[in-house]
Amino acid sequence: MSQPSAQAVKKSKHLLKGNSVAILDAGAQYGMDIEQQAKRLGHEADRLPFNTPIETLYSYGAIILSGGPESVYDPEAPQPDPRLFTVRDGRPPILGICYGEQLINHRLGGKVAKLERREDGYTTIRFSGKPTLAGSVGSSAHVIMSHGDTVTEVAPGFTAIAYSGDLIAGIANEDKQIYGVQFHPEVSPPDGTEIIRAYLQDVAKLQVTYTYSDEDFIHDAIREVQDFVGQRQVLAFVSGGVDSSALAKLLERALPAEQLSLVLVDHGFMREGEIESVKAMLTDSGVHITVYNAASDFRQATTIIDGKQSLPLDQVADPEVKRKIIGDCFITVQEQMATSLGLDNNTYILAMGSLYTDLIESGSAVVSDKAGTIKTHHNDTELVRNMRAAGRVLEPWRFIQKDNVRAVGKLLGLSEAIYNRQPFPGPGIAIRIICGDQPYSTADSPQIRKQLEAYGTNDIRATLLPIRTVGVQGDGRTYAHLAGLTGARDWRTLKSLADEIPRAVHGVNRVVYIFGEVQDDNATQITPTYLTDAVLRLQKRVDVIVNQTLGSYKLDKVFAQVPVVLTGLNFGQDGKRSVAIRTFKTVNFKTGDAAIPGVDFPEEVLLEIVTKLQVLPDVAAVLYDLTSKPPATTEWE
Numbered sequence: 008m009s010q011p012s013a014q015a016v017k018k019s020k021h022l023l024k025g026n027s028v029a030i031l032d033a034g035a036q037y038g039m040d041i042e043q044q045a046k047r048l049g050h051e052a053d054r055l056p057f058n059t060p061i062e063t064l065y066s067y068g069a070i071i072l073s074g075g076p077e078s079v080y081d082p083e084a085p086q087p088d089p090r091l092f093t094v095r096d097g098r099p100p101i102l103g104i105c106y107g108e109q110l111i112n113h114r115l116g117g118k119v120a121k122l123e124r125r126e127d128g129y130t131t132i133r134f135s136g137k138p139t140l141a142g143s144v145g146s147s148a149h150v151i152m153s154h155g156d157t158v159t160e161v162a163p164g165f166t167a168i169a170y171s172g173d174l175i176a177g178i179a180n181e182d183k184q185i186y187g188v189q190f191h192p193e194v195s196p197p198d199g200t201e202i203i204r205a206y207l208q209d210v211a212k213l214q215v216t217y218t219y220s221d222e223d224f225i226h227d228a229i230r231e232v233q234d235f236v237g238q239r240q241v242l243a244f245v246s247g248g249v250d251s252s253a254l255a256k257l258l259e260r261a262l263p264a265e266q267l268s269l270v271l272v273d274h275g276f277m278r279e280g281e282i283e284s285v286k287a288m289l290t291d292s293g294v295h296i297t298v299y300n301a302a303s304d305f306r307q308a309t310t311i312i313d314g315k316q317s318l319p320l321d322q323v324a325d326p327e328v329k330r331k332i333i334g335d336c337f338i339t340v341q342e343q344m345a346t347s348l349g350l351d352n353n354t355y356i357l358a359m360g361s362l363y364t365d366l367i368e369s370g371s372a373v374v375s376d377k378a379g380t381i382k383t384h385h386n387d388t389e390l391v392r393n394m395r396a397a398g399r400v401l402e403p404w405r406f407i408q409k410d411n412v413r414a415v416g417k418l419l420g421l422s423e424a425i426y427n428r429q430p431f432p433g434p435g436i437a438i439r440i441i442c443g444d445q446p447y448s449t450a451d452s453p454q455i456r457k458q459l460e461a462y463g464t465n466d467i468r469a470t471l472l473p474i475r476t477v478g479v480q481g482d483g484r485t486y487a488h489l490a491g492l493t494g495a496r497d498w499r500t501l502k503s504l505a506d507e508i509p510r511a512v513h514g515v516n517r518v519v520y521i522f523g524e525v526q527d528d529n530a531t532q533i534t535p536t537y538l539t540d541a542v543l544r545l546q547k548r549v550d551v552i553v554n555q556t557l558g559s560y561k562l563d564k565v566f567a568q569v570p571v572v573l574t575g576l577n578f579g580q581d582g583k584r585s586v587a588i589r590t591f592k593t594v595n596f597k598t599g600d601a602a603i604p605g606v607d608f609p610e611e612v613l614l615e616i617v618t619k620l621q622v623l624p625d626v627a628a629v630l631y632d633l634t635s636k637p638p639a640t641t642e643w644e
């Protein structure tokens with residue numbers, strides 16, 4: 008491509024959107040968060056393809072390069088217009104985040120390298136001097152990291168403006184107004200919010216002009232529903248969670264009753280008493296549903312993956328396969344429901360409460376053509392994508408997140424019991440049971456076990472456990488070992504170890520504390536576990552114990568989510584299984600952290616739960632998840 012002429016550049020400057028931000032999307036898990044931060048600060052923002060031509064970018068007042076799952080050395084890594092970093096006259100300021108920072112440094116002559124130590128989760132960085140980008144933040148900031156590659160030598164003309172330990176965490180060329188940060192300010196309030204504000208308002212000099220209320224969003228969503236649906240029939244599955252319940256209220260406001268069918272599917276993986284309580288809550292919010300029992304359909308369901316027939320769901324261990332079977336079974340059940348309701352199977356619309364969070368983690372092209380798949384959500388399987396391509400899927404929440412839909416649901420008239428309800432995954436407890444019949448081990452396991460030994464103290468020992476869980480690291484998916492800590496309950500030290508271990512031990516993405524004594528020889532065994540009646544009954548029982556106890560102390564309103572996970576870990580007690588508890592703190596579920604006993608809630612409550620679980624004859628041990636997101640996902644699968 009040739010360089011634009013000076014006349015073209017000057018002409019384009021007269022077409023400025025002025026206060027708009029161009030966000031070049033490299034497949035970031037947090038791309039929507041960048042846009043939301045900009046809008047909340049009063050600036051219109053557009054997420055654009057990473058290779059958007061520079062002529063288009065001249066019409067914006069600021070440019071942000073997002074993070075992404077690739078390394079700058081990957082042949083297929085996203086690349087911007089090659090003129091972006093060489094033309095200055097008329098080009099808005101640039102901020103690169105994570106991959107964006109690494110790309111800036113790499114393209115302009117600096118060095119980027121993959122180091123042995125990762126950085127994932129919450130980190131304190133310190134600023135060098137007082138860079139403009141820091142705004143009113145002091146000499147340090149508390150931020151989220153998620154990366155393997157690191158800037159090791161800054162490009163000519165740049166200076167390092169921030170450090171994480173001895174690693175470079177921020178770079179700047181004030182003359183060219185190009186900046187980069189290794190961390191994710193878009194999901195690191197309040198310090199990260201101030202850094203983005205400083206970039207947009209102090210560096211780029213954008214004015215605060217943008218406003219868009221939740222009422223405006225509802226008005227636009229109703230118009231979208233009416234335009235998309237026309238005279239067609241709509242079928243919506245309602246689970247009782249805020250996403251689908253708010254969708255039901257929106258549909259009831261937008262469409263005549265004769266066009267709308269609302270169904271609650273009992274897939275057999277709901278918690279104890281869930282169907283009855285959900286129906287009552289929905290009725291209280293004015294949402295009237297039909298319950299359809301499909302438990303037997305789901306347990307024996309199969310699907311086609313990469314051209315091959317899967318095993319039945321109750322014989323499957325792989326979490327991705329489980330999720331895909333469940334998602335595709337929803338489509339099969341939906342077709343059965345449509346037939347029974349007299350809907351035309353070729354024209355009716357399937358309405359879903361899919362959030363941006365669901366779609367970006369599924370690697371859906373609806374929200375990004377560059378994102379990696381962290382885990383396939385049940386509302387974005389291949390069969391769903393086929394229906395979407397045919398123009399038969401309605402997803403009004405596809406560009407908003409959990410905090411947004413809660414606010415919208417409240418305005419639409421949902422009861423507080425629903426709009427403030429803890430999320431429960433669409434596949435239910437099917438993904439809260441870690442399935443398999445063999446201990447997980449790889450060629451690297453002995454080395455990982457050796458690495459973990461270094462994290463032992465006089466009172467605490469680190470152990471490698473023979474199962475794996477899903478994580479998110481560097482905007483990509485990991486499926487890696489679980490590590491356990493045993494010994495003294497010094498929760499601050501335990502949390503510090505849980506933060507540090509995944510950064511240095513690359514084969515581990517989640518760390519738990521194990522109540523009770525663990526021997527090396529019994530930490531390698533599992534009880535075969537699948538979605539059988541006995542396993543489902545045990546998971547439902549332990550879930551009731553955990554959540555009823557938390558509820559008795561009103562802590563069910565304190566935590567954002569409390570996954571209760573059943574694993575085959577038996578610690579030498581044949582036939583028994585272990586229970587893992589994850590008390591999760593978050594706002595939008597893209598990032599978050601484990602609640603710490605004695606700090607975020609009374610340790611006595613956790614010990615009461617542990618005592619109740621330990622006396623159950625089928626429970627071998629109780630585990631407490633200490634891991635932030637990243638590196639671990641909210642759910643274990």
